[in-house]
Structures are given as structure tokens and as C-alpha cells.
Amino acid sequence: MKLAYIGTYPPRECGIGTFTQNLAHSMLENGKDINEIAVFAMNDHNQKYLYSPEVKLSINQEQQTDYLEAVNYINLSGADACILEHEFGIFGGQSGVYILPLLHRLNIPLITTLHTILETPSYTEKAILKEICKMSDRVVVMSVMAVRFLVEIYDVPEKKIMLIEHGVPDIHFDKQESRKEFKLNERKLLLTFGFIGRNKGIETVIKALPQIIERHPEVLYIVLGKTHPNVLRHSGEEYRNYLQVLIKMLKLNEHVLLLNEFIDENELFKYLSACDIYITPYPNEAQITSGTLSYAMGSGCAVVSTPYWHASELLAENKGRLFDFNDSDGLSQVLDELLANPKTLNDIQEKAAEYGQNLTWPKIGKKYAELVTQVLSIPKEPLPKKENAIDPLLLPQFSLAHIKRLTDDTGIIQHAKFGIPNLKEGYCLDDNARALLMVCMGYKLKKDPLALELMPVYLSYIHYMQNKDGTFRNFLSFNRNFMDEVGSEDSFGRTIWALGYLLGNAPNDAYYQMGKLVFFDAVPNFGNIKSIRGIANTMIGISHYLRTNPSDDAMKSTLHKLANILVSQYDQNHTENWNWFESLLAYDNGILPLALLHAAEILEDRNISRVAFATMDFLSEHTMKDDYLSIIGNAAWYVKDKERSMFAQQPIDAEAMVLMYHQAYVLTGNQDFLKKLFTAFMWFLGENDMRMSLYDFETKGCCDGFENYGVNRNQGAESSLAYLISHLTVLQAYKDSFQSEEFKESNTKKLVLNGLQA
Template structure:
């Protein structure tokens, strides 16, 4: 049989990778009669790092590139694999809480075994929803402790019949303890050992603080800390924790008794150290550890083990296989160490029991258990493969890129126009585009942690601040030489700016941005209810709604939203008729913004009349723009007047963006997945599913053309069009994540 594995894999330094490598080898070396097993690995890369993988790795997935997951599932489905095994751990898959793995699993066309390395007792909403979805799609779930079964059945509602307990495997590697000690020049020492990735949750300071009391009685004790700093810790905090431990060693004058070995050793050397030690210690700081590979290894080689009482340790060290000491209790640890070192016969009895248990969990036996599980699944002709049809195919999306936006942006702001893909400096800057740019980069940073987006955001925010007048209104246009070209901009530009600022106040990447955004937002607030343009009102309503999502107790702003909403609803009532469900007597430009504003308002105000008006107007717009399975935007050549003829040409990207955003908010509000079909269809307008059947996205410049007319595509790629495309692209990605969480919304 042929088995596909999805996980991290060596040479990436990761415990899950080591586990998968051992599982792969042990399963392929196990034979059922004359059946020969084969398999391959789909490996997870991290942070776009490249690895020189062994030959069994046929494909790699860049962690934060959603399109790679979809390419991978196509490969797996066409590979001839009989079954897929996924190693799941939080932090190795992309998207919020690892949501990027869900589309892959949804499209998998074979039985799925999922090994869960972490199961959270208090998951966030997203973590729980994603875990439940993974468990739902799995044919069988493998865990490594009884506590894990308890959590899955009581917290995640997984049927116990779907869960199989297979304990963490241990390499069948043996060394002579005395020879190993002599090799490391430890033959005259009492050796304490901790190994694994280093981070604050490991609690190593508990052991160091216990040593003075131990060394007073046993001066030949040496403590070895074997392992590198965890890569995630290293990226965010550097070696801060390791340095703090070294300072603690100096403070306690333990330099001769503590050794830090900052390396990721192979299993041969690791086991030499394990055989060399007298006592192995895991001092984790809290109980939330459902599985510990390092603990399994230590017990597996027959080491005497001391541990804090985290979940896996309580279970694995029962029946005399080890001893427990209190969390963060150095005195208790010191007492326990001295007691064991004073009574070598008890120490040896612990080792004997651990060694006997370790013989049951060698990788050859673990691999055989996995193969038995695979055979059982494949022999059962009635197994159900959970599948969901997805309405969006992200494989056809170009990679998300800020290249053209970066090209258009200087230290003042974003240039509003371009000649083809080259910034047109003669046209200068405008508020509309800098507001849209701020919205887009905030979305990109929130969803993708795009560092380039974070670097661009203060430029656009600074432009908005500079263009604000003393009375809170805004100028719009600024020449390339930084000369103001107007005194007060349009209400549309005002509204779009408030939209961006409202989004900022709910999604600020840091406090400086938040405080600046808040200052500008509230300086502008006295002008909200002075607006008369319905699109200016609608854009402002969206901004207020985003603000209220993170500030729901602002009653004054809630009333402003209610008043503006009633203005928009009044426009609708004054213009609607049996065959015309719209806010004006014509369909003009940026039409989707009007229902979108009401959909946002309905979410905040929870008003059925507002919701009904939003959906009625949205359905009316849909009936005139979505036909033959593609979006046909109302053209700006001649707007569509009531009882008149609609214009096909002069279609513009901001209208497509409004449709994408409108359907996204409709899905969010109603959970009706049909809106995701419409969202995706609207987005495809950019990529050629339109009246001209021509793509507006330029795959070379990474910009978007300004629209199309009867002669074809307008090849200029200004800020408005490219930002409309990128905001739509980000919305599709966000909707794709939400699709796989929707079943768990209450």
C-alpha cells in the first residue's frame, strides 16, 4: 500500500519532523505478509526557508502560502496513495490557527488519519472550530495519552470510537551507559539532563535554582541543558531566555555545575546523553502538555525521570516509572533529587520499570500499530470520507503581491495614476487612494502578517493626517510638489477615509497608529451627519461600524450610525417600487457600497428592517449585474436609469471590489454560502470572467488595469484599480477561511 504523509520533516529542526521521519521509516519497514509498503512526504516549510529534503519528500508547502496547500492536495490525489496521515500541531500550518490546512483536507479523496500532538483544554473560538473540522474529516484520530481522549470527547465532541491511542514511539537505540559517560568525560559525575527546544515554558530555571541545595550534599552533580532555542522564540526574542539562564548560573556560582549545549543533536548522540545521565528532568511550568516526545524518549531508554505534573507526565510516570515534583518549586525538586541520589537502589528500581515500559513503545512496535490501523481502515469498505465542496479555487489566484503598490508609493503617499505600469507623477496624490491604500495594507498585515504592508501603512496614515483641515474635513488632491489643489474634497473621499480609519481603530498594528487614527477620526466626527451624498454616507457608515466592533459601548457613535442608516433607508423607500429596489432612480457607480453599508449597520444595530432593506437592494443589484455566471458591472459610459438602457462599457474595478465586499458581508451576516459563490464570481471579473473576457490583472507588473471600454482594456494601472484588486483578493482569502469555520458559528 502507498501512504502519503503531511508534516514537517528533517532537516527542518522540529520535534514533529523527527516524529514523522521515525513513523515513516517504521511503517515502511513493517510488512503485512507479502505486501510491500511505500510512501512519500509532503513537508511544511516555515517562513519561506528552503530545506534540502531527502528523496521521500516529493513536495513542500510554504507555511503561509495558501495556494501551496491546494497544489499539494492535487498532487496527493493523483499520486496513487491509498491513505493520508497528517501530523497536526499548532503553529506549523498557515492562516489563523492553522486554518490553511482545512481546504487541503476538504479536497482529499482518500481516508485520512490525523495524529494530534497538541489538544487544547481552553481553545479559542477559531482553534476549537478548526480542530473540530479536522476531527470531522478524519477517518481516524490518533492520540498518545488517555487525557487526550478525554479532551477530544468532552471538549471537541469527537466520538470515542473514532479515536485510537498509540503511544509516542521511541527509537530502538542502545548504548552502554558507562562507555557513554567515559566518552563525554562524565564518569565521575552525577548527571542531570534536560533536552529539547529551549523556551520560557520549559521552566529550566526551576532546576538551576534547586542546584545549590543539591550540590551541598552531592558536589559532583552536573546539570546538562541539551538543545537549541526554539526557532519561533529565536525569531521573536532571540537568545534572551538562554542568556537569562546563564546569568542565573553565574549569580548562583554554578558555572562548574551547569553546561549549556546549544545544538540540535541527532538521535545517536541524544541517546548517548540519555544513557549517560543519572536523572532526566522535565520542569515544565504548567499542566497543559498533552504529549511530550522528550519524556517518551527518556522513559523509553530506561532513564530515571523527574517531572512536574503536566498531563502526559502524570500518565507516563505512573506505576513507579518516575517521580513528580510541584510546578515552579525548586525546593521540592531539590529534596526529591537528594532523596534519589541518597538511595541509589530506589533510583535503579525507577530505571528498571521505565526500561520495561520502554520496550513496549519502540518505533517498530508503534509503526506496526499504525499499519494495523491503516489496514483496518482500508479493509472497511464502508468508511466515509468527509468531503465538502468548496466554492472557490484559490489555485487560479495570482500570488498576493505589493510590488506595484510599492512602485506607486513614495514618502508622501501613493501616486493616484499611472501610465501603463509606471507612476504618473504629473497627477500627484489624492485622499481617496491613500485611504484605500491604508485599508488594504492593514488588511494585508492582519491576515498575512505582511511586513511590507506594515512598513507602508504609516505613509498613508500620515498623508490622511496632513490633508485634514482644522474643522475635521479633508482636502483631497495634492500635487507632486506638495501643493494643495483644493480646499475641501468630495464627500466620497471623506467617507472612504473614515472607512479606513474605522478599520484602523479595530485592527491597529500598534498603539502609535491607533492613537493617530483615533485623533483624525474624532476630529472628523462632527462632520458625519452633515453629509448629503449617499455614497459619502455609506462609506462613513462602514467606517463607524468597524469602529463600533471594537468599541461597542460608544452610545453616541451608535446613535450617529443609526441616524445615518435611517437616512440611507429613507432614500431607499423614496425610490423603490415593485420592479425597482434601489436607493436612487438610477444605478450609477460604486453601487455595491450602498447595500454593503446597510449590511454592516445591520450587524451592529441588529435591526430586521435594516437587514431586509440591505438584502432586497443587494438582490436587485445582483439581478442586474450577475448573469451567465459572470459579473457584468454597470458601465460609467451611460448609467442605468430606471426604465432606460444599461451601459456595458467603462466598467471600473472599484465596482467589482464593492460587489466582492458586499457578498462577503452578506455571508458573514447570514452564513448563506451562496453568497460566497457570488463573491468569487465577482472577483473573477478581475481575471477575465467579464464582458470582454479579458484579464485586468497584469501578471508582469502585479498591477490592475483601470477598467475596460468598447475598445478593450485600459492598460493604465493606477492606484484605485490596483487597490480595488488587492482588497478584493484579500477578501477572497478571508472568506475562504471563514467558509471552513462557518459550520461552528452559533
């Protein structure tokens, strides 16, 4: 039997990685008929690790396609079952949503071990965990309370849940020999180990020590563990420095030792065997599983702990002692009692050691192996295979290489000769606004550091081009001379779109405040726009702003007025067989229904919804044929009652179609729109009238379109940004599609609008 494991794995310093390794090897050594293991290891923040041979593939946490490559590998590997180690923080996307597509495609039985179960999860956390439990054949938890949470909070059938406690290495050392090795013969050792952060409550122990030392001057408290990597990334050594200051202030330098190490299990168990009392002083109850607590029990330590969930359960029946959260005085009383009464302390140690014999990895591994055998013995009816509307494995790897090439410290160069920036053409507001939108999307969805780096370049260009009356210039020469006084209404609208998106998704306050300043300086001009595409772009920007500022009634009123202009244009121009805003289909057509779809979501107006869906269907009828997108050519467009132009087809039209179908899916939850979205996107990759790819796999840019002679090989900013915005929209749509049905149905507006569409 061959088993696949998904989780973190050594040498990555992570408690779940150690658990995965111990579990896999204990099952291999103690499980009947298990003869091969294959590990699929989670990498964090683009870190590289030198894994042992059982790791067949690594998955970069934020790289969505890695998950799909992994599941394809697992399905073809001959593995009989898969074991997932789940913790929200080790998987990519919001609350680790990227794991769902992998599990959805898995063709073998799945057993999931849950390391965290939240009592008050966010909606997304709850939806994701419920989906994982639905797709799992069995769910393993490590405490009785965890079983209750799954049943009562997550609606998991109890028959699907298996309680198997946290395993402990079967390692033992002589207590006196260990104490002698660490030169502790004359000391009483208190110990805490594990990753260090403010959620560990170590200061509670340090504050209790002065009272203890008065009566037991031989006490030494060792805190064994590195600062948690996530804490280190965001706060550095702030907490450890705070502890060191506290130790110095309380004059405890001879009684507290902070060892900043991630040690191997053999060394750890030497410390555990040498310690007199093990302490877990967590500051709140929300800890459903504690590997450090299990290790301490398994090694026969007397444990003193706050009453978090796992400790309250594990230390019952006098197997340890509890004290209240953040209660240093209470802790000092408990420690004094135990240190002053060696017999009481010894009784607790013996009970812990007796209980710990049930937690050794050989026994835990055998239980997991028996569970796998049980799952495989249950006959399963083959489920109808779901056909995914989107296949992200067809997407090239996301790259900002060409955008970086086009960008200098002023902004993004608007044109290129092949893949080389054409400096003679300078810069324009249109493209810098598009670029700002794209990097905001890229940073939100992929946390791309280059996107964050480029963001202020485009934002500062927009600010520089704004006139005192809030309008914008458009063109700037390479030597930074203004080329116009006031730019086009299209460029104005695209800028408002980008700024509106930034206001809802700014990565920090500085960018938000700058975006807000420019946006609201432009507001007085919203009512002056005449071009319907300028109006449409502005509406999209307002809609993004209102999603995070829904109480701005004045802006809602402005959105309604602009939407009514488009509706009025439609009423004036549509006929029985021509459901459109003008007497021709011109350029960037999808932007018009898209704007109304956004307004429909915000305003919940039936008339706006009616026109949005009618015009979207009309545009689809004339551009989506033979299962691919055929864009209206810009050479002569498509005048009513005349022949449509086939060439020149341009990427901004494909982008508008991708965005339009995504917003339609957001409103309705209708999978057909996902299929159309992906069909529209594949226009970039060769599913088009010319059957040629516009995406350049070498430069990572996108060609400017194609003419009747073939592809226009120039790769300017507009085209490359249109591709990247479309690429990110596909990834977002794919992510959306794996949220639970319950999550989709919770949006009542979707149901209303879906009814309208039907």
C-alpha cells in the same frame, strides 16, 4: 501500498518533524505491504530547506494556495491513505485554519496524529480540531487523558480514537562508555533536553541545585537544546540570558552547562545513556504529550518531573518521581533521595527501561501500519462531492509589487501610464485611504511584511491632508503642493472606512493611536455629509470601529442616523420595479447595500436589513447575468426606464460587489452569496462582457477598466487596489467557508438576519 504524510520534516529543526520522519520510515520498514512514502512538508516563515527525496512538495505555512496544490498532488499521486501530524502552530491562518481546505478536498482515508489537545481551547481552536476529527477516519493520541479530552471536550466518538504512544528510536549505548566519552566518570549527570523557552521551567532546577550540591558536589546539570525558533523570533535569547545570570548569581558555573545545540538522535541517546536522572520541570500541567519524556523513558532514564498530564500518566507505578510545579525545594528533596540511594535509583531505571521497550519505533510503526490496514479494510460509501463556491487555485499569487512601484515616501501615486507611475498626476486622499485599507487587510490575513512596511506611509499621508476642523484635502501635487481646500465627501468617507478598519486591526499601538487621533478629529463632520456614497463609506468605517468598541453608544447613534438617511433615500425613490436609492444606477453601486449590511450586523435593525437585502437583490438582478458580472458602465450609467450603459466598466464597482456579497455571507451563512462573490471577483480575470482579463500577470497591477474598444491598459492606484482588496476578500471568504457549521450557527445575529432575508 503508498502513504502520504503531512507535517514538518527534517532538516527543519522541529520535534514534530523528527516524529514524522521516524514514523514514515518505521512504517515503511515494519508495515506489511507498505512500499512507498511521500511527504508533504510544512515550511515556516518562507524558510527554504534541502529536503530528502521522499519530500514531494513543500507547503509554505501562510500561502493558502500551497495547501490546495498539495491536496491535488496527493489525490493524483496514487497514495492509498494520508497521515496528518497536527499541531496548531505549524499550519497557517488563525489557529492553523488553512489545513481545513486541504483535508476537505482529500479523496483518500485520513489518519490524524494529535500532538496537542487543549483542555480549554479558544472557540476557533475547538472548532478547527473538531472539524479535523470529523474528517479523519481515525485519530491517534498518545495518552489516556488525551482520549478523555477528545471524548468529553471535542465530542469525538471513542471508537474513532486510537491510543498509540510516542515512538522512541531503538538506539542504545553502553552507559560507562558514554560517561567516559563525555568525561563524566566522576560526576552525577542531571539532564534536560529539547527546545528552550520560559514554558520549560528550567530555572526551577537551577534554583534547586545549591541545596543538592552541598550534599552531592559531584552533580552536573546539562540543559541540551536550542532556543525555540518562535521564542527566538519574538524574544531573542532573553530566557537563555536570564538563566545564565541566574547560574552566575548562584555561583553554579561549575555545575550547570547550557548547550545551545540541536543534535542528532545518536548523539542525544549518548547523553541519555550517560545521565543519572532526567528532569522535566514544566511549570504547569497543560502538556498532553512530551516527546522528550518518551525518549528519556525509552532509554531507561530515571525521570523526575512535575506532574503535567503526560508525566503523571507515564511515571505511575514507580516508574519515576514527581514534584510540584515551580517547587525547587521539593525537587531538591527528591534528587537528594535518589542520589543518596543508588539501589532506589537503579530500580527506577530498570522499570523505565522495561517500559521503554514497548515504545521503540519498529513497534510503534507496526501499530500505525496495522491501523492503516484496518482503515482501508472498512468499506466506505462514496460521499456526494461538495462543489466549492470558491476555487482559490484560480487566483493569481498575491503580490504587492505594483503597489510598491506606485508608492514613494509621500504616498501612493494616483495614476499610471500602463504599469508606470504617472508622477504628473500626484497623489489623492481617496487612493491613500484605499491603500491603507488594503495593507491592513493584507497584513491581517497574510502577515505580508511589505504591507506592514507600507502602512505608515499611507497613514501619514492621511494625517498630513487633514484640516484643523477635521475635514480633509484630497489632492496633492508631486512637489507636495495642496491642490484643493476640502476634498469630496466620497474621499472623506473612504478615509473614515480605512481608519475604522485600522482601529479594529492595528498591528501595533503606535498605528492605533495615530488612527484614533485622525478618526476622532473627523467625527464632528459625520453629520454634515450629504452624498449618499460619502455616507455609505463613513458608515462602513463606523461599523468596523464598533466591532471592537461595541459600548460606544454615541457612535452607534451616529451610525443609526446615517443608516436612516439611506433608508429614507430608498423610501423616496423605490417603486414596484425599481428598488434603489436613486433614480439611476451610477458608480460604486454595491457600496450602498454594503453599508446597510454592515449597519444591520451592528444595530440588528429589521428595517435596515430589509432595505439592505432588497437593494442588493435589485443590483444583482441588473448586473449578474449569464453567470458573470456585467457592471453598470460609467459612460452614461443606467437611468430608470432607459437603456443601461455597457461601458466604461471600472474595477471599483467589481470590488464593491465582492465586498457586498461577502458581508451578506457573514450575516447569513448562505453559500449562494459565496458563489456570487467569486463570480464577481472573476470579472477581474476575464469573466466579463469583454472576456478579457484586467489583471496584468506581468506587472501585478490591474487595468483601469474597459471601454467599447477594449481594455484600458493604464494601471492606476484605484484599480489595482480594488483588485487587491477583492483578492483578499476572496481569501477571507474562503477561509470563513471552512469553519464548522457549529461556528457559523453560534452567531445568533446571522440566524435572525437569515430569517429576515428568507
